[in-house]
Amino acid sequence: MTHARLITPVLVAGCVILMASFAIRASFGVFQIPIAEEFGWARAEFSMAIALQNLAWGIGQPIFGTIAERLGDRRAIVLGALLYAAGLVLSAFATTPLAHQALEFIIGFGIAGTGFGVILAIVGRAASDENRSMALAIATAAGSMGQVIGPPTAEALMAIMPWQSVFIVFACAILMVLLCLPFISSANPASRTELEESLGQVLTRAFRDPSYTLIFVGFFSCGYQLGFITAHFPAFVTEVCGPIAPGGLLHGMGITTTSALGAVSIAVIGLANIGGTLAAGWLGNRYARKNLLALIYFARTIVAAWFILTPMTPGSVLIFALLMGSLWLATVPLTSGLVAYIYGLRYMGTLYGVIFFSHQLGSFLGVWLGGQLYDIYGSYEVVWWVGVGVGAFSALVHLPVRERPMVVAAPA
Numbered sequence: 001m002t003h004a005r006l007i008t009p010v011l012v013a014g015c016v017i018l019m020a021s022f023a024i025r026a027s028f029g030v031f032q033i034p035i036a037e038e039f040g041w042a043r044a045e046f047s048m049a050i051a052l053q054n055l056a057w058g059i060g061q062p063i064f065g066t067i068a069e070r071l072g073d074r075r076a077i078v079l080g081a082l083l084y085a086a087g088l089v090l091s092a093f094a095t096t097p098l099a100h101q102a103l104e105f106i107i108g109f110g111i112a113g114t115g116f117g118v119i120l121a122i123v124g125r126a127a128s129d130e131n132r133s134m135a136l137a138i139a140t141a142a143g144s145m146g147q148v149i150g151p152p153t154a155e156a157l158m159a160i161m162p163w164q165s166v167f168i169v170f171a172c173a174i175l176m177v178l179l180c181l182p183f184i185s186s187a188n189p190a191s192r193t194e195l196e197e198s199l200g201q202v203l204t205r206a207f208r209d210p211s212y213t214l215i216f217v218g219f220f221s222c223g224y225q226l227g228f229i230t231a232h233f234p235a236f237v238t239e240v241c242g243p244i245a246p247g248g249l250l251h252g253m254g255i256t257t258t259s260a261l262g263a264v265s266i267a268v269i270g271l272a273n274i275g276g277t278l279a280a281g282w283l284g285n286r287y288a289r290k291n292l293l294a295l296i297y298f299a300r301t302i303v304a305a306w307f308i309l310t311p312m313t314p315g316s317v318l319i320f321a322l323l324m325g326s327l328w329l330a331t332v333p334l335t336s337g338l339v340a341y342i343y344g345l346r347y348m349g350t351l352y353g354v355i356f357f358s359h360q361l362g363s364f365l366g367v368w369l370g371g372q373l374y375d376i377y378g379s380y381e382v383v384w385w386v387g388v389g390v391g392a393f394s395a396l397v398h399l400p401v402r403e404r405p406m407v408v409a410a411p412a
Contacts, residue, residue, distance in 0.1 A: 022146030047371025056108025058360020065349030080113015137281020147270025227363025234262030272325025
């Protein structure tokens with residue numbers, strides 16, 4: 001008996017694209033304080049820009065999923081990379097909050113074309129049934145690796161050049177992913193029945209299914225927590241964390257300021273998530289995905305509550321980063337795999353893209369509320385507790401999901 005290969009050129013190319021896209025996307029929180037201080041903006045101004053980026057990413061995801069399914073995966077990726085690069089270059093010359101907010105909206109569409117919705121659909125269609133869950137996990141973990149290298153790279157580059165130049169460097173980096181296009185395959189191993197169904201028919205069936213609604217609602221808290229932490233955690237740590245002891249382990253590693261600790265903590269989250277995501281992919285082949293998702297959201301709730309109730313120290317920051325990181329994107333291969341399992345592969349990009357809109361709506365609110373409530377209360381505590389509440393809610397709504405394929409009778 002032969003087994004299909006897990007590691008394929010399609011998977012490797014998808015991993016490279018996701019790594020580059022998410023390295024840039026994860027670094028925006030590092031620019032929060034420098035940009036606000038240079039122009040004298042309130043915290044909410046740049047927060048709104050990042051929030052709009054997340055919202056545009058969510059709006060663009062089903063659009064790019066449909067573009068990939070109708071016009072081809074490669075065209076969707078090219079369009080996404082061009083929008084991403086254009087938004088970064090133009091942002092380097094923007095000097096008003098409104099300009100940054102408009103350009104971050106363009107960047108959000110660029111992320112949609114080079115992010116999970118398009119790439120996971122490509123990887124999922126190219127993988128065999130036995131390898132699909134793990135392939136999706138590996139691709140998601142590659143996005144986490146981007147998060148590992150993105151914020152520290154941005155911090156290091158800003159030590160030797162203005163933040164505007166860093167945006168230009170990042171624009172060049174995202175255009176380099178187009179070298180991966182020859183390895184992207186548009187294979188579509190859908191069943192005959194799936195191929196004969198129209199997109200409208202599939203969407204109608206999904207929208208009428210209560211399980212699809214539950215998955216949509218449940219993914220909201222994932223986006224809220226990830227959006228808030230990515231955008232605000234570096235600033236949160238910079239302002240609240242206790243001092244880093246001279247001569248200690250962190251000091252010896254070159255982490256001498258709370259600003260550097262904030263950037264490194266985002267990288268630690270990404271590093272821990274590599275293991276967590278791969279574990280989720282492995283478990284997704286063996287246990288009910290909906291139960292694993294409920295467990296992940298419950299664990300996030302406990303970790304977030306512990307962190308806000310504990311005095312913040314460099315040690316507690318790193319412990320939180322490790323724990324939250326192990327749960328960070330573990331929801332993505334499970335959620336995308338659940339959508340593919342229940343509704344089929346033919347329109348996986350669009351179906352997952354619609355679900356992902358809920359995730360990005362949560363990201364928008366997490367980032368925006370973070371800035372708004374910080375300016376009102378001078379602290380992130382209220383918005384943090386909202387995240388704890390929505391996490392518990394998501395744990396509950398996944399339990400009633402009916403995890404079984406929606407069988408449609410083939411034409412006679």
